[in-house]
Amino acid sequence: MQKRCRIIYNPTSGREAMRSDLVEILNILENAGYETSTFATTPEPNSAQNEANRAAQMGFNLIIAAGGDGTINEVVNGIAPLKHRPKLGIIPAGTTNDYARALRIPRESPIEAAKVIAAGKTVKMDIGKAGEQYFVNIAAGGLLSELTYSVPSQLKSLFGYLAYLAKGAELLPRIKPINMHLEYDDGEYDGQASMFFLALTNSIGGFEQIVPDASLDDGKFTLIVVKTSNIVEILQLITMVLNGGKHVNDKRILYVKTAKLIAKTRDAKMMINVDGEYGGDAPMQFKALKQHIEIFANTDQIPIDAITYREEENEKDARELFVKGVADFSNDEATYEDKKVK
Secondary structure (H helix, E strand, O other), rough: OOOEEEEEEOOOOOOOOOHHHHHHHHHHHOOOEEEEEEOOOOOOOOHHHHHHHHHOOOOOOEEEEEEEEEHHHHHHHOOOOOOOOEEEEEEEEOOOOOOHHHHOOOOOOOHHHHHHHOOOOOOOEEEEEEEEEEEOOOOEEEEHHHHHOOOOHHHHHHHHHHHHHHHHHHHHHHHHOEEEEEEEOOOOEEEEEOEEEEOOOOOOOOOOOOOOOOOEEEEOOEEEEEOOOOHHHHHHHHHHHHOOOOHHHHHEEEEEEOOEEHHHHHHHEEEEEEEOOEEOOOEEEEEEEEEEEEEEHHHHHHHHHHHOHHHHHHHHHHHHHHHHHHHHHHHHHHHHHHHOOO
């Protein structure tokens, strides 16, 4: 039976490159053995999420999220609660495309991204759950975390990082500490902080050194708590991030691995950012779901220590065990025959 693929694309993401490339993308996927159809999202709430859920329950083998990080988040929320989940493909068409960056999926060409899917290599990726929502890249709390959803979507599309930098410059003078109480696997943090991150990949807002030791499938978040709210110190920490991830050992940072987190505040309010969008207010519980969704990725370019399970390595090990088993069986048979002769 031929495999079926559903492309869910946002017609307004990025610079709308998907429209012109759709025909060639369909050809690439058809040649890879997929009977492929498309769905253009609408302004209705949860359009991509609802379609992903419907397609998954109809038995589609592959669902492709074509758009920005928001579209990917919606598609994941559509399939993550299901017992039987289709594989996920990603065609970046947004501005930051953090998730595609972490999976080494080409971000400038939808056609090249489709070729990664056609190549057939996958990663069984961790995802996170924040309350009743799922996320694929990051959850955060604190004033700085408001940056991503404070930038209007029109500015994101037109100016990309410039829009984030402009909004960041506006927010920095307003940073105030929040009294946080954070409970994680091996302890708790109780004190003032400007923000916390829960990261699943190494790419956050385009920075690839915020989590230099990120693993994509180990069932753990990287929890980062920025204890200082001093503007000069925050800028120093950003410089340390850019200088090879040296912030991880700084006393102004809490940097730990954890499979769960309970985030509370002793202040009036702390908003929670989930994959770049407002996800509710603290208190909130977070849980890492190990290897929950199988996603097509450019695995040859992902650092070897970022993936604990590689399909090709598992198959190689299985082949080696099989060959060894055959050899051992042959040797045992030969020994038995020699004994019979004697």
